[in-house]
Amino acid sequence: METVIYRLPDPREDTWLEHAAETLQRGGLVAFPTETVYGLGAAMSHPPAIRQVFTVKVRPNDNPLILHIYELGQLAEIAREIPPVAYRLAERFWPGPLTLVLPARPEVPAEVTAGLPTVAVRMPSHPVALALLRKTGIPVAAPSANLSGRPSPTTGDAVVEDLFGAIDVIIDAGPTGVGLESTVLDLTGDRPRVLRPGGVTPEMLAEVFGPGIVEAPWRVEAQRPAAPGMKYRHYAPKAPMKVFAGPVEKVREAINGCLRMDLPQGKKVAVLGFEDSRDRYPGAIFKSLGEREHPEAAAHRLFMLLRTCDREHVDQIYGELPTTQGVGLAVVNRLWKAAGGDLIEL
């Protein structure tokens, strides 16, 4: 398939918008930026296009998709029994990185929900995403625009790397802001529950629900391993990865202990660490997660750094974990998953 790439700002200006919207309307696939990660879109009205999304990503078909909307009026086309708190959340956090899981209307195709009675929906804040959704006029199902299992794409180049030649259009508008996928909040149970931590933090949700109401563990596995006992890796780099939590000095000591085993064997080792650890891992390739106190930087960079490790063919990756404050919770969750659960608490 011939993939058309638009790099914005594009000299062809609004032709990208016309072309991309028309592609979605006729059942084609378009990769577009959101404020979290790049999405791979198909219109809700075209179930075969949605099936194609699963095919090109090699995504297990029991994993449901998020519908993307540009105005609140579209919510009632998708969801039913919408509780008042959903509107309060929408008012506070939309457009933005919050996905709500609500009871689905029967019109939502099973291709989107994977046959569940519920549907996930969000309104992204990236101006390119909003313009595209408005022009298309139909809710757009969009998972992250990566091959299943790989780190989600936070740059246009990462989308090109995974999907060039397999989809119709790629809109490259540079690096995304948040860098991690949206917070998925399930509103269909007895208590609101975070199924995937993200840019909207538990602290921010507590501003709406009050303290102690929302369940938000970081050890959440939205997708189950295919077979019991199978190690499930998601967002995963090619090299094996191990991550460490605990007091900074102990973490550095533990990682250096590992380096003393790996380096004499000639292994190429990368350490993902915070800026204050920059000179603490002699012999390793240091990849900075930014300032320890500001996990937003780690969120923004993490997936890009994991893809860089692949490109540089490193043999082993070690990672320092931030605290679970704020967006740190989402960073810990993604590092834990990238490491296939290989998390050592010191």
Ligand code: TXA
């Ligand atoms: O930031 C994001 O959310 C990005 C951008 C493109 O919007 N999208 C994204 O999609 O990350 P995806 O498909 O990679 O992740 C969707 C997540 C999965 O964990 C899926 O299990 C969950 O949402 N999900 C979707 N529908 C659901 C439902 N009805 N109930 C529970 N979880 C659901």
Ligand code: MG
């Ligand atoms: Mg994904």
